[in-house]
Amino acid sequence: MRRKVLVCGGTGCVSSRSREVYDALESELAGRGLGEQFELKYTGCHGFCEQGPLVLVEPEGYFYCRVTKEHVAKLVDSLQEGSVYEDLLYKDPDTGNRVKTRNDVPFYQKQKRLVLKNCGLINPESIEDYLNAGGYRTLQKVFKMSPDAVIDEVKKAGLRGRGGGGFPTGLKWEYARKARGDKKYIICNADEGDPGAFMDRSILEGDPHRVLEGMLTAGYAIGAGEGFVYIRAEYPLAVRRLDIAIKEAREKGFLGENILGSGFNFDIHIKQGAGAFVCGEETALIESIQGNRGMPRPRPPFPAVKGLWDRPTVVNNVETLANLPIIFDMGAEAYAAIGTEQSKGTKIFALTGKIKNTGLVEVPMGITLREIIFDIGGGIPNGKKFKAVQIGGPSGGGLSAQHLDLPIDYDSLIDAGAMMGSGGLVVMDEDTCMVELARFFLSFTRMEACGKCTPCREGNTRLLEILERIVEGRGELQDLDLLESLGHTIIDTSLCGLGQSAPNPVLSALKYFRPEYEMHVKNKLCPAGVCKALLSYRIIEEKCKACGLCLKHCPVGAITGKKGEPHRIDPEMCKKCGECLKKCPFGAIVLAGGDGFGQGQSDHKRNHVSRTQALYNLKSGGRERH
Amino acid sequence: MCVVEVKGARKLMAACATPVSDGMEVLTESDRVINARREILRLLIANHDLRCLTCERNGDCRLQDYCYRYKVEDTPYKGEVIEYPIDTNNPFFIRDYSKCIRCGKCVTVCAEINGAYVYDFMHRGFETKVTSAYDDTLQETTCTFCGMCVNVCPVAALVEKSTLWAGRPWEIKKVTTTCPYCGVGCQLKLKVKDNRIIGVAADRSGPNLGDLCSKGQFGWDYVHSPDRLTDPLVKRNGKFIKVSWDEALNYVAARFKDILNEWGGRAFAGLSSAKCTNEENYLFQKFMRSILQTNNIDHCARL
Numbered sequence: 001m002r003r004k005v006l007v008c009g010g011t012g013c014v015s016s017r018s019r020e021v022y023d024a025l026e027s028e029l030a031g032r033g034l035g036e037q038f039e040l041k042y043t044g045c046h047g048f049c050e051q052g053p054l055v056l057v058e059p060e061g062y063f064y065c066r067v068t069k070e071h072v073a074k075l076v077d078s079l080q081e082g083s084v085y086e087d088l089l090y091k092d093p094d095t096g097n098r099v100k101t102r103n104d105v106p107f108y109q110k111q112k113r114l115v116l117k118n119c120g121l122i123n124p125e126s127i128e129d130y131l132n133a134g135g136y137r138t139l140q141k142v143f144k145m146s147p148d149a150v151i152d153e154v155k156k157a158g159l160r161g162r163g164g165g166g167f168p169t170g171l172k173w174e175y176a177r178k179a180r181g182d183k184k185y186i187i188c189n190a191d192e193g194d195p196g197a198f199m200d201r202s203i204l205e206g207d208p209h210r211v212l213e214g215m216l217t218a219g220y221a222i223g224a225g226e227g228f229v230y231i232r233a234e235y236p237l238a239v240r241r242l243d244i245a246i247k248e249a250r251e252k253g254f255l256g257e258n259i260l261g262s263g264f265n266f267d268i269h270i271k272q273g274a275g276a277f278v279c280g281e282e283t284a285l286i287e288s289i290q291g292n293r294g295m296p297r298p299r300p301p302f303p304a305v306k307g308l309w310d311r312p313t314v315v316n317n318v319e320t321l322a323n324l325p326i327i328f329d330m331g332a333e334a335y336a337a338i339g340t341e342q343s344k345g346t347k348i349f350a351l352t353g354k355i356k357n358t359g360l361v362e363v364p365m366g367i368t369l370r371e372i373i374f375d376i377g378g379g380i381p382n383g384k385k386f387k388a389v390q391i392g393g394p395s396g397g398g399l400s401a402q403h404l405d406l407p408i409d410y411d412s413l414i415d416a417g418a419m420m421g422s423g424g425l426v427v428m429d430e431d432t433c434m435v436e437l438a439r440f441f442l443s444f445t446r447m448e449a450c451g452k453c454t455p456c457r458e459g460n461t462r463l464l465e466i467l468e469r470i471v472e473g474r475g476e477l478q479d480l481d482l483l484e485s486l487g488h489t490i491i492d493t494s495l496c497g498l499g500q501s502a503p504n505p506v507l508s509a510l511k512y513f514r515p516e517y518e519m520h521v522k523n524k525l526c527p528a529g530v531c532k533a534l535l536s537y538r539i540i541e542e543k544c545k546a547c548g549l550c551l552k553h554c555p556v557g558a559i560t561g562k563k564g565e566p567h568r569i570d571p572e573m574c575k576k577c578g579e580c581l582k583k584c585p586f587g588a589i590v591l592a593g594g595d596g597f598g599q600g601q602s603d604h605k606r607n608h609v610s611r612t613q614a615l616y617n618l619k620s621g622g623r624e625r626h
Numbered sequence: 627m628c629v630v631e632v633k634g635a636r637k638l639m640a641a642c643a644t645p646v647s648d649g650m651e652v653l654t655e656s657d658r659v660i661n662a663r664r665e666i667l668r669l670l671i672a673n674h675d676l677r678c679l680t681c682e683r684n685g686d687c688r689l690q691d692y693c694y695r696y697k698v699e700d701t702p703y704k705g706e707v708i709e710y711p712i713d714t715n716n717p718f719f720i721r722d723y724s725k726c727i728r729c730g731k732c733v734t735v736c737a738e739i740n741g742a743y744v745y746d747f748m749h750r751g752f753e754t755k756v757t758s759a760y761d762d763t764l765q766e767t768t769c770t771f772c773g774m775c776v777n778v779c780p781v782a783a784l785v786e787k788s789t790l791w792a793g794r795p796w797e798i799k800k801v802t803t804t805c806p807y808c809g810v811g812c813q814l815k816l817k818v819k820d821n822r823i824i825g826v827a828a829d830r831s832g833p834n835l836g837d838l839c840s841k842g843q844f845g846w847d848y849v850h851s852p853d854r855l856t857d858p859l860v861k862r863n864g865k866f867i868k869v870s871w872d873e874a875l876n877y878v879a880a881r882f883k884d885i886l887n888e889w890g891g892r893a894f895a896g897l898s899s900a901k902c903t904n905e906e907n908y909l910f911q912k913f914m915r916s917i918l919q920t921n922n923i924d925h926c927a928r929l
């Protein structure tokens with residue numbers, strides 16, 4: 001048997017130069033006349049991008065990390081000898097031991113890779129590879145069933161939408177099947193707008209045929225003849241591989257007329273999006289495919305009844321569709337045995353932030369955050385403490401340590417004030433400021449609103465402005481109430497999911513980290529030491545040797561002190577340039593949470609009643625809130 | 627603004643876009659609804675050119691009306707306010723987007739009633755602007771200057787140039803009349819101040835439901851033109867002389883008779899106007915055929 005050398009060609013590894021490794025391997029193998037003995041291939045993403053470029057040797061399963069072209073000569077030596085190249089194996093940071101195969105790496109041990117099972121192992125640009133891995137086999141099964149039986153099977157499996165909402169997929173299909181229309185459509189939503197999320201991209205880059213197989217199943221079930229993949233143009237590699245996959249599938253007769261002799265006709269087109277977050281919303285996405293501005297429209301009517309060109313349309317997420325071959329392969333019952341009561345199967349998360357192992361992980365529903373963060377993710381680096389985790393991207397919420405043992409599924413996350421979203425998972429350590437974090441997410445969403453609804457278009461900017469005030473030390477206690485009431489109004493009055501979820505990061509942070517917000521406004525202090533305006537430079541008296549260096553270098557003369565006595569920094573004059581800290585040879589100067597200056601600046605405002613306010617009180621006996 | 631509370635629904639619903647269903651209970655003025663509307667008004671005025679003192683729509687402004695109704699005097703949201711230069715490029719109306727509340731009514735009326743599709747939302751997020759493609763002047767677009775957008779705009783974002791500094795809304799009398807241009811008979815309201823027309827407002831009671839074309843909306847300036855004929859004139863010794871109606875009509879009737887006697891009906895030809903009603907056109911052809919005995923009649927309706 002020919003041994004295989006698999007080089008990761010996912011976007012992550014490509015950007016850490018896996019192409020160079022591939023080219024070097026190719027010429028080295030050819031140079032030594034080994035081209036026949038070894039099969040060299042590109043694969044999709046393994047999810048462990050942080051350790052890339054990754055090279056896998058089959059059948060032994062040796063898993064080499066951080067391979068560069070300089071390693072290639074020795075790597076080929078080891079291939080020739082049939083030995084292991086120890087230095088390139090993953091080193092367990094806890095034990096210091098080298099780990100030989102992928103499945104022994106702790107990052108993979110608690111994962112359950114179903115959707116991602118081919119990613120990293122097959123060449124995504126070859127339909128042969130997919131077929132050899134069992135691909136397109138479920139279609140035979142599906143075409144023998146009646147469409148209603150297919151829908152029943154999906155219902156039995158308990159599959160819910162992975163695009164964020166968690167809507168039961170079988171039910172959605174049933175609506176579309178029952179709806180009347182001369183044509184019906186399947187849309188695969190590959191817009192993936194959450195910053196930091198890349199599960200859909202990885203599936204499409206690593207195993208595109210799986211998604212096509214899912215679309216064919218969905219198309220057969222609802223009676224659609226055409227499908228569209230709406231994918232952002234910023235994913236050129238995924239677009240290319242998808243394009244190749246569609247062409248290959250047409251050549252092999254998996255797309256087109258009378259597929260596998262079933263009498264079912266189906267074809268798939270790619271539609272590239274320009275990368276607006278709101279175009280991931282299904283009705284905006286439909287507008288965009290129709291050539292209009294991507295603006296959500298009111299539902300009902302739901303797309304399942306009146307969607308693309310007013311025809312019944314099912315919009316499903318990439319990951320949702322990629323689950324279908326698994327369901328029809330293992331059977332609904334076996335599938336439904338994975339996960340929790342209400343959430344079945346697995347979910348892919350993009351694990352990022354302050355965590356040792358960043359990357360893409362696929363885990364069974366019901367796993368706890370602790371398992372994901374500490375067992376798979378390896379915990380928080382540099383001995384720092386875990387503080388919070390943001391789930392669901394800019395639409396989700398921040399959860400705190402009290403949620404670490406929460407089994408995660410759609411419903412438990414909603415109850416906790418976050419949401420599954422598309423599966424972004426950002427871990428924060430003690431050095432993260434929750435006010436600053438909310439500010440960051442809002443600065444994203446406030447620019448992404450389509451502009452239709454006043455609360456979303458205007459309100460998110462005002463939330464952001466209030467947060468900016470707070471991080472700059474100009475916040476007042478009423479600002480926290482203002483954040484809450486405005487946040488709830490935005491959720492209550494916006495048309496689509498973007499507006500309805502944009503305030504989530506602020507509201508959940510106010511719920512679980514309120515003391516931190518209060519410190520910012522009451523004490524003008526940022527406990528995490530992030531908000532620059534709330535920090536001050538201070539000289540620790542005990543350490544100061546009165547050398548006078550800092551005094552000499554302060555550009556604004558904010559430092560005073562005589563020989564023999566500890567120096568002082570005048571906080572009012574200090575411009576926070578940090579020169580003194582850099583110059584002090586004794587480490588006596590620190591940048592620390594504020595000392596409360598500037599506190600209570602504008603309390604008078606609260607008791608201020610304007611003339612019109614007085615008039616108003618007189619007229620109505622009521623009181624304006626501000 | 628149009629949110630209402632539907633019993634059992636998780637969030638407030640848009641009144642204009644939610645289909646009614648059996649047994650639905652809708653609350654239009656519950657505390658929750660009113661609070662939401664007030665919050666939305668506070669957000670709107672936080673990003674609005676609030677120079678109401680000299681605003682052309684002062685006293686006739688939906689934003690003012692709703693702020694008054696819901697007792698919103700001020701906004702706690704003091705922050706960025708987007709200012710746009712005023713577009714005065716077209717001859718008929720100004721576009722002052724610092725007053726625009728992005729309601730989208732102009733987009734809809736232009737696309738769905740006129741079919742010109744001039745406006746749409748541009749940019750995203752806080753910077754969203756409702757404008758023509760590429761923010762071009764309207765002459766560069768498919769605009770027909772029907773002025774419907776001006777008439778639906780609830781605020782002073784789109785204002786007829788002729789009304790600028792011409793009077794406060796409460797000083798302007800609105801006189802319902804029929805458009806004099808064509809036989810459709812569109813109804814409109816003339817905005818009249820001191821016995822002079824200064825603009826046209828929509829009248830939604832007529833067959834045109836308030837919609838007009840550029841002539842009815844903006845083509846009224848001839849009314850006050852000094853070049854207009856205001857009296858009958860008869861040419862004597864090569865010069866037009868002002869005469870009474872009786873004298874003029876007698877003169878025409880006498881000449882018609884003479885010509886008819888001398889030359890017969892084929893000496894006459896009549897040209898009627900599209901500004902006349904059907905009835906007037908009917909009378910005209912009747913007169914030409916039976917009195918002047920000619921079939922030489924035509925009409926200018928091939929505009």
Ligand SMILES: Cc1cc2nc3c(=O)[nH]c(=O)nc-3n(C[C@H](O)[C@H](O)[C@H](O)COP(=O)(O)O)c2cc1C
Binds near residue numbers: 193
């Ligand atoms: C602002 C916004 C962005 C969204 N972005 C995406 C996205 O990038 N990908 C996605 O699959 N669904 C996205 N959705 C959810 C879709 O509207 C839709 O619910 C989903 O594609 C349905 O597929 P599913 O049932 O398979 O989850 C987004 C929703 C909103 C409100």
Ligand code: SF4
Binds near residue numbers: 449456
């Ligand atoms: S909530 Fe925001 S993004 Fe959604 S329709 Fe309204 S303005 Fe557009």
Ligand code: SF4
Binds near residue numbers: 773774
């Ligand atoms: S004047 Fe008429 S055609 Fe021109 S933009 Fe306004 S509504 Fe459209």
Ligand code: SF4
Binds near residue numbers: 727729732775784
């Ligand atoms: S109708 Fe007026 S306020 Fe509304 S979007 Fe158009 S210009 Fe703006």
